[in-house]
Amino acid sequence: MRTTRRRFLRNLAWMTTVAALPGEHSKHAAGAGESAKLLDTSALARFVDPLPIPALAKPAGLRPSPADPALQIPYYWVPMRQFQMGVHRDVLPTTFWGYDGSCPGPTFEARRGKPILVEWSNELPRQHLFPLDHTLHGAEADKPDVRTVIHLHGGRTPPESDGYPEDWFVPGKSATYFYPNRQEAAALFYHDHAMGITRLNAAAGLMGLYLIRDGLEDGLNLPKGAYEIPLVIFDRSFRPDGQIYYPVSGKPGAPWVSEYYGSAILVNGKIFPYLEVEPRKYRLRLLNSSNGSFYRLSFGSDPSVVSAGLAFHQIGSEQGFLAAPAEMNLLILGPGERADVILDFSGQAGKEIFLRTNVAIVMQFRVASGKTVDRSALPSTLRPVPHIQENAAVMTRELTIADYQNRLGRSNVMLLNGAHWNMPVTEKPVLNSTEIWSFINLTDDSHPIHLHLVRFQILDRRPFDLAVYQLTKKIVFTGPAAELAPGELGWKDTVRVDPMTITRIIVKFEGFAGRYVWHCHLLEHEDNEMMRPYIITPA
Numbered sequence: 001m002r003t004t005r006r007r008f009l010r011n012l013a014w015m016t017t018v019a020a021l022p023g024e025h026s027k028h029a030a031g032a033g034e035s036a037k038l039l040d041t042s043a044l045a046r047f048v049d050p051l052p053i054p055a056l057a058k059p060a061g062l063r064p065s066p067a068d069p070a071l072q073i074p075y076y077w078v079p080m081r082q083f084q085m086g087v088h089r090d091v092l093p094t095t096f097w098g099y100d101g102s103c104p105g106p107t108f109e110a111r112r113g114k115p116i117l118v119e120w121s122n123e124l125p126r127q128h129l130f131p132l133d134h135t136l137h138g139a140e141a142d143k144p145d146v147r148t149v150i151h152l153h154g155g156r157t158p159p160e161s162d163g164y165p166e167d168w169f170v171p172g173k174s175a176t177y178f179y180p181n182r183q184e185a186a187a188l189f190y191h192d193h194a195m196g197i198t199r200l201n202a203a204a205g206l207m208g209l210y211l212i213r214d215g216l217e218d219g220l221n222l223p224k225g226a227y228e229i230p231l232v233i234f235d236r237s238f239r240p241d242g243q244i245y246y247p248v249s250g251k252p253g254a255p256w257v258s259e260y261y262g263s264a265i266l267v268n269g270k271i272f273p274y275l276e277v278e279p280r281k282y283r284l285r286l287l288n289s290s291n292g293s294f295y296r297l298s299f300g301s302d303p304s305v306v307s308a309g310l311a312f313h314q315i316g317s318e319q320g321f322l323a324a325p326a327e328m329n330l331l332i333l334g335p336g337e338r339a340d341v342i343l344d345f346s347g348q349a350g351k352e353i354f355l356r357t358n359v360a361i362v363m364q365f366r367v368a369s370g371k372t373v374d375r376s377a378l379p380s381t382l383r384p385v386p387h388i389q390e391n392a393a394v395m396t397r398e399l400t401i402a403d404y405q406n407r408l409g410r411s412n413v414m415l416l417n418g419a420h421w422n423m424p425v426t427e428k429p430v431l432n433s434t435e436i437w438s439f440i441n442l443t444d445d446s447h448p449i450h451l452h453l454v455r456f457q458i459l460d461r462r463p464f465d466l467a468v469y470q471l472t473k474k475i476v477f478t479g480p481a482a483e484l485a486p487g488e489l490g491w492k493d494t495v496r497v498d499p500m501t502i503t504r505i506i507v508k509f510e511g512f513a514g515r516y517v518w519h520c521h522l523l524e525h526e527d528n529e530m531m532r533p534y535i536i537t538p539a
């Protein structure tokens with residue numbers, strides 16, 4: 001039952017029974033020759049930098065609403081700039097690109113039903129920080145090197161403000177987007193989406209959080225203010241001079257690599273940061289904004305990554321609150337996924353608690369000694385999450401995820417349903433209709449699949465016989481559906497499609513008719529054809 005509180009304590013055996021996820025075992029992105037030239041981030045002093053908290057975005061005034069010109073709504077102006085940032089006390093300043101000159105960019109706080117306008121202004125230099133691959137579709141040599149377009153991931157946004165990958169603009173230009181915020185409280189994620197160079201713009205730092213608040217959330221009495229902490233997590237490798245290292249394939253004229261995994265995990269832009277906390281409940285808003293790494297996150301009083309984790313409660317996924325808090329000690333977060341978590345430090349006064357993955361230490365919480373008054377609550381229920389019945393779907397689309405390799409076994413291109421970006425649109429759901437999308441993963445990697453505009457529910461994730469499928473196109477399941485994590489039972493906008501599984505989601509195409517995209521959120525895949533337009537047709 002979705003409405004009752006569930007216990008979900010996993011043991012360490014489970015960590016090893018789930019196959020390795022992208023990024024877990026290749027902590028060095030570079031080839032053997034190149035890694036010698038990189039900074040050994042694992043040797044850096046731990047917990048010498050305080051965790052930065054991104055500033056709040058501030059409106060620059062009021063402007064008429066495009067939906068209702070009689071209404072004046074907040075107008076924000078956000079320049080994208082190149083700037084220097086210290087990622088660690090002992091690392092030389094790093095050149096980043098960021099919204100408002102910061103990485104992560106400023107956090108937006110919006111209210112449900114209260115629209116805003118944002119003018120995104122490209123003030124970046126004309127030369128990119130990283131080598132471009134002009135053989136990729138949309139990044140040909142006749143296109144400017146520096147192009148940006150902003151997508152509000154998880155936003156129910158009209159198509160002209162959604163950041164269609166081909167709607168990019170160059171330094172000196174801007175785009176003003178309208179965000180209606182007609183959706184439930186959730187942590188959204190804004191980031192760059194320019195065709196063929198999204199991975200490089202993201203690697204340079206163009207990302208930030210966008211929180212939507214609502215009355216239901218206000219009534220829950222969750223920890224807030226200084227007790228609500230955003231944790232934007234991504235990984236990077238660095239050169240000894242402090243600059244971000246982004247690998248190249250070594251193939252002349254075609255530097256694209258199929259994945260980017262950094263050697264260091266940063267939180268809010270710092271390596272191994274610490275945060276001083278009080279012995280009380282905190283609300284942590286986690287976002288994995290890595291290009292390609294998945295994380296199995298846990299909290300422990302022991303920095304060892306193999307010790308059992310402390311219990312915490314997940315209260316929300318990408319599209320807002322779960323039906324009820326789910327107690328757990330391990331959370332998997334893939335690129336683009338978010339989690340809303342309550343962690344209670346009240347029994348930990350005077351101790352150190354660590355955020356860890358199963359292969360690395362990420363950050364430290366220093367819990368003050370003594371006592372604090374904590375009037376915040378961990379409610380027993382949060383928000384009803386009505387289960388969409390399978391028979392509500394007017395159709396099921398079977399969509400393959402496949403990797404086409406060259407003779408050396410290196411990835412050439414990865415496609416969704418065998419189609420390239422510029423082939424005719426095949427997914428055309430009708431506005432307000434419900435469909436099942438069944439993702440058939442023919443590769444040996446997990447892919448985080450994201451649909452713009454909509455929220456969805458996961459139906460199941462089930463292993464099937466790949467060899468039989470490749471010979472006969474018949475689906476033969478080889479076992480029962482895997483148990484979904486509690487965070488996967490709420491509203492999602494990004495789903496992990498595991499290797500040799502069929503993962504089904506059910507989606508109601510609400511919001512707007514128009515052209516959107518769906519894609520793999522492993523940004524190297526997305527940039528090389530693992531993205532497709534889709535069109536919501538009017539009812």
Ligand code: C2O
Nearest residue numbers: 151153193336450
């Ligand atoms: Cu977060 Cu189309 O992406």
Ligand code: CU
Nearest residue numbers: 447520522525
């Ligand atoms: Cu992918």
